[in-house]
Amino acid sequence: xxxxxxxxxxxxxxxxDRLQAxxxxxxxxxxxxxxxxxxxGDELRAALQGVTALLFTSANGVRAFAEASPLxxxxxxxxxxxxxxxxxxxxxxxxxxxxxxVDLLAGLVRARHSGAAGTLLHAAGSARAGDLQAMLQQDGYxxxxxxxxxxxTAIELPPAVVARFAAQGYDGVLLFSPxxxxxxxxxxxxxxxxxxxAVATAYCLSDNVAREAAVLPWAAVTVxxxxxxxxxxxxxx
Numbered sequence: 006x007x008x009x010x011x012x013x014x015x016x017x018x019x020x021x022d023r024l025q026a027x028x029x030x031x032x033x034x035x036x037x038x039x040x041x042x043x044x045x046g047d048e049l050r051a052a053l054q055g056v057t058a059l060l061f062t063s064a065n066g067v068r069a070f071a072e073a074s075p076l077x078x079x080x081x082x083x084x085x086x087x088x089x090x091x092x093x094x095x096x097x098x099x100x101x102x103x104x105x106x107v108d109l110l111a112g113l114v115r116a117r118h119s120g121a122a123g124t125l126l127h128a129a130g131s132a133r134a135g136d137l138q139a140m141l142q143q144d145g146y147x148x149x150x151x152x153x154x155x156x157x158t159a160i161e162l163p164p165a166v167v168a169r170f171a172a173q174g175y176d177g178v179l180l181f182s183p184x185x186x187x188x189x190x191x192x193x194x195x196x197x198x199x200x201x202x203a204v205a206t207a208y209c210l211s212d213n214v215a216r217e218a219a220v221l222p223w224a225a226v227t228v229x230x231x232x233x234x235x236x237x238x239x240x241x242x
Contacts, residue, residue, distance in 0.1 A: 006176035006241065009166065011036045011185050013156070016064060016087070020179075020234065029241070032175075034166045036188040037156040039130075041069045045153050049073050052149045057123030058082060060114070060137060060148075062107060063130065064091035069153035070128040071095040082118070082125075084110045086233050105232030106211065107135035120145045131155045132184060158188045162196060170201035177206045178218075179237065186217035193221060208240050 008024060010017045010033045021031045049070075058080040061067050064087050081100045083089040089102035101117060103110040114125070127137055127150040138148045162170070169175060170193065180186040186209065193199055202221040209215040211232045219226055229236035 006030070007169075007174055008032070008241075009034060009170070009175050009178045011179060011189050012181050013037045013039050013065065015039065015068070020238075023238070024241075027241070032163075032166055032169065034159070034162050034189075036159050036185040036192075038159070039065045039069075040155045040157060041072055042153055042155065043073075045151060046073055049151050049153070052126055052151045055124045056126045056149070058114075058118055058125050059097075060110065060125055060127040061088045061092060062110065062127070062133065062137060064088045065130060065154055065156070066128040067091040067095055069130075073153060080118070082110060082114050086235065107133075107137050107140070111137060111140040114141060114146070115144060118146075120147075123147075124149060126151065128153050156184075158184070159192065162192045167196050167198060171196075171198040173201050173204045175201065175205045177208050177241070178202075179208045180214050180218050181210045181234075181237070183211075183213045183217045186214045190217060190220045208237055210237050 007030045010021055010031060014035050017033045021033060024031045060082050062084045067088055077096045081092045081097045083092055083100060083102045085105035086102050089100050092100045103113040124147040127148060129150050129152050131152050138150045141148045199221055202223045204224055206225040206227060207218040207223045209218055209228045212228055215226050215228050227240050229240060
């Protein structure tokens with residue numbers, strides 16, 4: 006199939022290679038650009054005092070934390086498999102993964118980490134889906150949040166992607182977050198190429214993503230069985 010990936014560039018590379026190895030033709034149009042906040046070091050060092058576990062809600066958070074701090078000895082609770090793999094690659098030895106969304110991550114923490122076991126730190130982005138800190142604080146956890154990166158939305162689609170989408174040249178578009186899906190929809194509409202969706206399938210990580218994507222007249226909208234990359238890729242088979 007001819008596929009379009011909309012993830013940030015760093016997260017698209019390995020998936021693009023994987024999809025190409027499966028025989029697909031893959032273009033990329035990142036809807037978010039990740040900018041690490043290089044001035045957050047002092048705030049992070051202060052926030053890490055007394056922390057016994059880290060919370061990561063994206064692989065971007067893992068990479069931003071790894072760049073900003075040498076700490077690797079504490080427990081890590083990751084939102085899903087991709088962020089867990091990023092944490093292990095960054096040198097964390099004790100990593101547990103939830104099922105792919107913030108609610109499931111909060112449930113994992115409640116099941117595995119006693120509120121009396123020490124402070125938790127959420128390494129976050131400036132835009133977030135769900136308030137993990139508030140969820141856990143309601144249950145008595147001491148949770149700190151430090152913003153380590155910005156995720157800036159794209160302002161236009163690459164010209165080659167505009168031309169191919171307008172010509173109904175894509176069989177599918179992979180969408181991984183509600184914000185990514187909403188940005189893609191807005192840029193397609195602004196370019197006046199919404200009809201390009203008529204022959205394509207929107208492959209969505211969750212129901213929330215599908216709701217944002219459904220504004221366009223897709224041939225089909227499909228949702229992964231669970232919010233993980235492997236389940237989204239499984240839809241292609």
